[in-house]
Amino acid sequence: MTSFQVWLKCYNKALLALLFILISCSAMAQSEDTVVLSGPTEEVRAGYFVVELQQISPALRPLSLQVSDTNSFTNVLQTVPIMGDFNQVTLTGFESGDYYIRAVHQQRVVSQAAIKVTVEHYPIWQALTLFVLGALLFLLLLLTLIMGHKKAVRHD
Amino acid sequence: MTEFALDTQTALFIIVGFALAWIAFGVWLGRKNKSHEDFALAGRNVGYAFAAATAMATWVTSNTTLVAPQLTYQLGVWGMVGYSFAALGLLLFAPMAKRIKQILPQGYTSGDFIRLRYGRFAWAVFLVISVVYAFGWLVSLGMAGGILLEALSGLDYYIGMTIILAMCVGYTLFGGLRAVIATDFIQALIIILGVAVVAYWLIDNVGLTSIHTELSHAHPQLLDLLFPAAVMFLFNNIFFGLGEIFHSNVWWSRALSFRKNVAYKAYLTGGLLWLPIPIVTGFIALAAPQLGIFPASADMIGPAVASSVLGKTGAILVFIVVFSALASSLDSLLAASSDLVTQDIYHKLIKKNASDQQLMRFNRYCILSLGVMTWLLCLPRVATLGALLNFAGAFVASTIWPIVIGLYWRRLQGIFAGIAMAAGTIVGLVAYFWIGFYVAALVSCAVSGLICAIGVVFNKSQFSWHQLQENEQ
Amino acid sequence: MIISEMAFFLLVTGALILTVLAPVVLIGLFIKDYFSKSIW
Incomplete structure (x- = not known):
């Protein structure tokens, strides 16, 4: 060099x-007085996801997240307290739909912008198809095992 | 500054106290070990009580105390019920354990069986699968130990991880499988009582009705019996569990160590005793929203709820339960993996005429080296290493059919068994990355089963069971 | 399809009762093995 x-x-x-x-x-x-939120960028397929919080100043603790199904937050579905001084939280149990999330400290909105998360569950036919295939394979295994066991006991 | 559930000094006091007690117990139990058979297989004479307890306690890994609540937090009621179906692994292994004891009365490991039944090629594939799984599990347990102890008490990751590994290596080194099984018995009692106390407190103080109401209002998906992701996960999880138990030497060496006529009923009892535990540990997670507890990451949910509802006593309880759960799996895995290396590699490949004392000495070196290797791999705290276990389903599920068919039927040849395991693993991995985690074990098991079926149909030669008796020579 | 409150109650309490029975079974088996000298 x-x-x-x-x-x-x-x-x-x-x-x-x-x-x-x-x-x-x-x-x-x-x-100093705002928090940046980031959530999943793609569709959530199983109803749970992680929201990350960046640039939280200690003055903003305790911090909560508000979840709503409208961008105007007229109907707040959940208020989620953030544990300790963690910078992320796992939310769960959502049905398919669009959700808006913002950060709140002492009833003051402190996130720069609300984030939008879209939950779209797998179609039920897909889930049931896999379920049935799994059940058939399991049944086959069970029968094989029972047959084998009976054969072994006979020869014992 | 984070407030920990338990202060660091108390945590350190508890784990050092436990470590010293378990090691002393291991030394005391180890005084009976006169031969390699004593050390590796507890003299092949383990009674019903210890046999059932060790089957149950080893399956109550850190996964049951951590992953069952995590899956319930993510997938709801199906998460906990689905997780409890992993008991099928123990239940279906019961007749197999009896058969193993019958056809391999002098056998040592699952690798022994594969090599004698299917030959070198299938054996090599099997060893790769076993090594990936064992290391994935060892490293994820070591790391989980360090991370959890740190999350609960602020105890430094390196100190927590080192103590738990050193302790398990210590008592396994001195006491062999006898120490592993006896400590499993006590650890099983601690774990069950611990989770039962937390669950009872929640039912008594929070109430099942209010938990149900809160969930149906704010987290309805968690109570949904047609939750698509949970329905998809169900059988995949079952095949993952079956693959883990059917192939792993942890379970084979136990079957071989049990007294005659004990293996079948011990696995059956162990499975039935284990069945309700994930529902109880999972339920703890369902109470979280009602209590206003939302974890940073889903795997923290169990300890977070327990320590928040029971205060300092709860924190100590959780700490001891998690510590016991980690130890009961770590010790088993250390013992079983070092048996596999001693018997399958050292005794069969390197030094065929090794004396009993040489085997025992080598086995001890192996336990120590495995411990050191696990410690080194845990040092960088790379999450991806722990995540190795996530796609282990693709590996282990491919062994289900070759093992079941190989144990009972004579018409499957080694070449087909080897290809079945290799192809099942590869296709399972492809499915994991292309489709999702919920199909890896299912696809792997299906592909492997198909190849085994082709092998059985097209093969005309019959395996002679006498070829399994090599060890008696 | 949400699980009914009754089914939820039965599931959780049933599992808890069975879990509490496990140590009783294990200790019972241990005592039996101890007296018949068949622990190991």
Whole structure:
């Protein structure tokens, strides 16, 4: 490696570090009283999902999430307290539909924007097809085992 | 600053206390071990009580205390009922255990059977499957130990993980399978009483009606009997469990260590005793929304509910239960895996004329090395290693048919059994990544079964059962 | 199709009763083995 290449590598590293510090500073300034939420980007297929919270300042604890089926939050379905100082929470038991989630601290909305999560369960025919196939295979195994056992007992 | 359910000092005091007690117990039990057979198979004379307890306790892994609540939190009522169907593994293994004892009276391991019944090719495939599964399980247990003890008490991950591994290696090293089985008996009692106390407290203080009402109002899917993902998961989970038990030397070495005529009823009793436990541990998770507990990750739900409802006493109880559950599986896996290496690799490949004392010494080195390797793999705390167990279903389910057919019928040849296990595993893995986790074991078992069926139909030669008696020579 | 409250009650309490029976069975078997000297 030539000395120019080494210099260029160091320069790039320094530039990246500077950029990172700048981004962090601006994020910190922004995050004093707001929280950034992120949830699953694709459709949720089993009714449970994880919501991550970024840039939570200690002043915003205790923190809760509100879940609603409308973007205006007129009907709040659930209020979910965030445990300890964890930065994520697992929500569960949702039926198919669109859900909106925002963060709340002492009844004040503190998330920059509400996130939308779409739950779309697997079609029931697909589930039942797999169930029946599994049941048939299991039955076959059970019969094989019983036949084998009886044969072994006979020969005993 | 996070508030832990239990203060670090108490946690450290409990686990060091337990570790010393279990190791002393192991040393005390180990004084009876005169031969390798004593050490590896507890003298082949384990009675009904210990046999039933060890079958049950080993299957009550950290999974039953952690994954059953996790699955219930995610998949609701079907999650806990479906998980309890894993008892079928123990129940269906009962007649097989009897057969194993009958056709391999002097056998040591599941690998022994595959090698003698199917030859080198199938044996090599089988060993790969066993190693992937055993390491996946060992590492996930070691890591779960460290992570859980840290989550419950703030005890440093490395300290918790190291103590639990050192303890299990310690008493298995001194006491062999006898220590593993005796500690399993006590650990089983601790686990059952612990989960029963938590569940009873919830029923008494929160009430089943209010839990049902809260769930049907805010989390209806959890009570839905036609929850699609849960319905899909059911049989896949059963085949995963069957594959785990049918292939793993943990269960074979137990069958071989039990007294004559005990194996069948011990596995049956163990299975029946185990059946309701996941429903009780799973139920704990269903009470969480009513209590306002929403975990950061779903696998924390059991300990989170227990320690929040029972306060410090609950935290200590959970700590001891989880610690016991982890230990009862870790020790079994250490003992069974080192038997597999000693018997199948050292004795059959490297030193065929090894003396009894050499085998016992090598077995001890193996336990120690496995412990050290597990510790090294747990050190980087890479979640993906623990996740190895997630797709182990594709591996283990491929062994179901070759083992069942191989135990009872003479018409399946080694080449078909080997291809069945390899193809089942590969197609199962493809299904895992292309379709989803809920089909991996199912597809693997189906493909392997199909190849075995072809093998049985097209094969005309018959296996002679006498070929299994190699060990008596 | 939501599980009825009665079925939920029976499922959970039934499982709890069976779970509590397990240590009784295990200790009973142990005592039997102990007196017939067939623990190991």
